[in-house]
Amino acid sequence: MSNVFIAFQRNEETRCIVDAIMADNPNAVINLQPAMVRIDAPNTLVVRRSTVEEQMGRQFDLQELHVNLITLTGHIDETEDEFTLSWKH
Amino acid sequence: MTTTSVRPYPHIQKDTVDKFPAPLLYIGWEDHLMFCAPFCLPLPPTLKFGDMLAGPLPGVFGAHPDFAKIDWTKAEWFKSGKAWTPDASKTLAENGLGHKDVIRFRTPGLNGLNGSCN
């Protein structure tokens, strides 16, 4: 089993996204760097639209993730409701 | 192996000897990594090996404090990595050196700055 990770620029929007990820992924570990925030999680990590919307108090399209995304690893599965990273081994 | 291509691939050999004023010789000094890499020099095939040591080489390697201490009679030579004995009185060509050959020398007792191979 390996870690997947996702990293964002640090700003007001991603604060909500990161909070949502931490709420939905109890095993995730957060790593704050200058101007960047990185989240590692064992094997799989999910970004849930509904949770982000609760955090932001507005509608959120998962494709908006791209605006502040820095990097990620793992296989991606994206639907209207969830954006999932995972390794298959 | 050949290069796979959609149509026949051209043979463009850029660095053949005819394009240079003189054949290239690559020369490295073992245990002296202050010079980051071996050197590339165009040298006439008629140049005597001993004249190369006395002529061009000081300009190339002279910046190292070990260089002035070299006793060339004790230097060990390698050609393409194999031990090799050049004849200082013969030309590069007579010593069997051709275009793009690579030679290196070791100077026993002189192992770089404080023996650090630098």
Place this chain on the structure above:
Amino acid sequence: MHIDLRTVNIEPLRQTFDHIAARIGPDKQASRYLEGTMDVQAAANFHYRPTWDPEHEIFDATRTAITMKDWYALKDPRQLYYGSYTASRARMQETAEADFDFVETRGLADSYDDAARRTALDFYIPLRHVAWGANMNGASMCAYGFGTAITQPCLYQGMDQLGVAQYLTRMGLVLGDQGEVQAAKQAWMDAPQWQELRRYVEDTLVLKDWFEMFVAQHVALDAMLFALAYTEVDQALNAKAGPTVSLMTRFQTELFEDSSKWVDASLKIATAENPENKLQLQTWIAHWRARAVKALQPLAQQALGADSEAALTRVAARLDTRLVKAGLLA
């Protein structure tokens, strides 16, 4: 440490990069368009021949019969670089989004006249495939063309055409459904009235000379197709059934106006460069224009009936006006 640096007035050593200064003079500030465009393509000392085209260098001006002393003479009058390009298209898509939204929320599609709906579906929706071909050609011209001044807008135009294909698909889904979109594809493949146009598009896909492709795509085909589709047919439907289709094709109308500026400028510069270019362009235009007219006739007929001939005459006249301005027609 933070120091207030705004108050410092220091003299720059130079105003721009040397290759830009060589073009505009050393004392001028250069635009972002110029700095991001001029001479940015590698032009010397390529290391290897392409395995997919061993007869040429990676970038090679001899991939076309057109010659230019300086390929960077072919500047884009819109000065589009990536930032200004996406800003412009983002505005256009926002308008388009609002228009589609308007059509959908007001139920304009449901209340649209059925005869007009039939005409619109039959005429517009197969054009998504024409736009797809244009997208592929845009990629070709960008990949095999020479000099960023022209290859850059070729890709932008190719991506615009992908946008056109997607807006047309979307209009098909609003006016009809997925079945209608599939039926339109069937017509594109089999219906006799579409075959000349499909042949035209497929023939452009295999063109080896990228500037001939530019002529076949932008000058001969798009100049007439966009005028026919987004002026003539659009007006006819407007008169019959109101502006529903105009709302959903606004992107194309704006794009046509925008891209024509670039196409015309490029033609004009290449024509003025030398008499051989002019002759070559005239030869290509004569060939592809005749084919485009032939390909569009049955479609104009299908959409406009008895008015089609007059409409095509107007479309051709508009192209003539453009060619006169470019110096290709007396």
Place this chain on the structure above:
Amino acid sequence: MDMKVNKKLNMKDRYNLMTRDLDWEPSYQKKSDIFPYLEYEGIKIHDWSKFEDPFRLTMDAYWKYQAEKEKKLYAIIDAFNQNNGHLQVTDARYVNALKLFLTGVSPLEYMAHRGFAHVGRQLGGAGPRVACLMQSLDEIRHSQTQIHSMSNYNKFYNGFQNFRHQHDRVWYLSVPKSFFDDAVTAGPFEFMVSIGFAFEYVLTNLLFVPFVSGAAYNGDMAAMAFGFSAQSDEARHMTLGLEMIKFILEQDPDNLPIVQRWIDKWFWRGYRVLTLVAMMMDYMLPKRVMSWKEAWETYAEQNGGALFADLARYGITVPAGWTQACKDKDHISHQAWATFYNYGAAAPFHTWTPSESEMQWLSEKYPDTFDKYYRPRFEHWAKEQKEGKRFYNTTLPMLCQTCQIPMVFTEPDDPTKIAYRESDYSGMKYHFCSDGCKGIFDHEPEKYIQAWMPVHQIYQGNCFTPEADPTAADFNPLAEVLKWYRMEMGKDNLDFEGSQDQKNFKAWRDLATAN
């Protein structure tokens, strides 16, 4: 996705309708004439529709989000420029990292733009074509945002002003140039494995994340902004690379050995180019982020390890050069900086010896190697410089025929011995820095014998301006080569100590703090 439709279609079906359904089976032209480059590499694809693009971006969404990113980015660049932000960086030495980036990396972004336009036209499936064309657009973005954010530095510092001219000519810039030329001249599938997978997926984090974090640490908001903004596209690119390689491997078992060979080759080619990044991290940033070794352990060994563990189910193994690369992490940054220190007269940026506190940092980060193998040469050079004898190596080095880096790398198990490898081909000897580079040559010698080797080109007399007269008595070949490079002796090159950059930076900062 923005394209809302009234008939309920799921995201995947809608996206298919917006992309692959636009494609059709041609009948007026042969498919093999429309897509002429799909056969010759030996890759077998049976069903292009099996390719899945996970980011289902339609053009309207692309324009919308990308325009938003651009707006944010240029706002930062404008503010940075208006406020003389360049004077806020830690030290003017930092600016040299940007020079290296603009001359070495930005032109590659442009090559990626054209290369992806090419494969975005030529691949047999509509899905991968669209994804490649979006990447082609992104890459011209990166090329331009880099030029634009460094445009202001160019106004105040030396060494940026001829980046484009120099990329095609200067000795060390043939390293990145030949890397990308190699990739775009390969077939479309190899291009996807080389750039899309090996570079974007395996190595890009090592290029961008340290560089961009370095910018952030050193107060360069403009470079940080373009870097992070570019990275937001990289996430899409990395995914395209990974999906592409999975797709190729799933299509036919015969593809595995070809793909494995490409992975071996391109891992090594890319890794060699990253030598420049290693050096930048360990020597060029006044305020360090992490050592190259740490970056390698994080982004290559851990993340790359996870990736190859995942690809094992297809039969893919870690690249052939992986073990050596992991050993080399203790060495390459020092060897590279020593090289640029040697040839500090021939590169359009400044070099320097690390200060005592910087050497202390290097000792801590590289406890097994720095003091033993590298400190002695830097101390010697610093001493000589103090005595007014700054060492400049003026004899041209021997280059590796494949990666074109001077032969500076040592044997994997003996850091005191330069690694020499050679092959005979077509009546001539060819030399390499490593087993990796030799293997690449031996597989396709016809390709690499064409290489435009800077040192050889100088000796052939091809690197002088038309005004130069090699027969003149006072002909100075190195000075003439610098002219041809469009490098101004004493301004663009030589040691940082005493440079115009150093003096100006200090004078301008003093202006800001004095009354």
